Amino acid sequence: MKSNFSGAELTFLGTSSGAPSFTRNVSSVALRLENEVWLFDCGEATQHQLMRSKLKYAKITRIFITHMHGDHIFGLPGLICAISGARTAHSRSYGGSVVPLHIIGPPGIRQFIYSSITWSRSVLGMPLIVTELRQPARASGGSPAAHTEQLPIWTAYNDGNFCVRASVLRHPVPCFGYVIDECDASGRLDAEKCVEMGLPPGREYAMLKAGQSVTTKDGRVIRPEDVIGTPRPGRRLVHLGDTCDSSSMVSLAQGADSLIHESTFEAKKVSEALYKGHSTARMAGKFAAQVNARALILTHFSNRYAGGLSA
Ligand SMILES: [Zn+2]
Ligand SMILES: [Zn+2]
Incomplete structure (x- = not known):
């Protein structure tokens, strides 16, 4: 696997909030790395959107779920079965063991998946590993931390090349933002x-x-520091789930190279946005400025905004 984002590509498979529209499907973003694909959320009909893209089911190794609202998870059971089918077919054709599928998300995701798979009598031909990011138990009785308190940070994944950390956003149900960091790369050889x-x-x-x-042949000693430049800092991709307050992620998301932030409403609908636990485009812009993001990508638009793009 490539150890950094070089050549990586984001595909927005769905950019509508709540329900699909004629021009947008519900939430899902694919991050294509060198030899695998990660998904962030999996709304209904994400399979259809994947079929319209160049991404291959068999390459999907990890699905990170932000929260349990249907527009972010209703596509999971069908896609899991499709990935299983693609994996087993690939293994039959080319040999080798079947690669597991990892799903990482909030409490409840395991029961949702296992119930769907079990009650639909689906048989999977690949290992399925589901990890729930649970609040650590608190000495004072286990109630969730207030939003103003120091919120926990989870390491959702770390293979030495990439590190994915998560923290909680403000939304009517527990909702995660994910920060994907590539490791610092060594300097270039001149x-x-x-x-x-x-x-x-x-x-x-x-x-x-x-x-x-x-x-060298003429006896000259060359040390690495003579010809190798300074290490290059790793890049940072931030993908936030639904939120009306992303302040808990300010330090974690600091210096994001790309920030994906929801923007359900236009700026003048701020009261409605806050009431429903969502953001306006202006709120997303403010957060992007706060974390000094180099690029802000808006998504999760109310389907009152028809738009002209099909994603
Ligand atoms: Zn949503
Ligand atoms: Zn939601």
């Missing part, structure tokens, strides 16, 4: 400088990248 110093391309370049000094 090949031109190597040649100038008498070291043509060869296996010594790999040794330098691995932190070893090398000696």
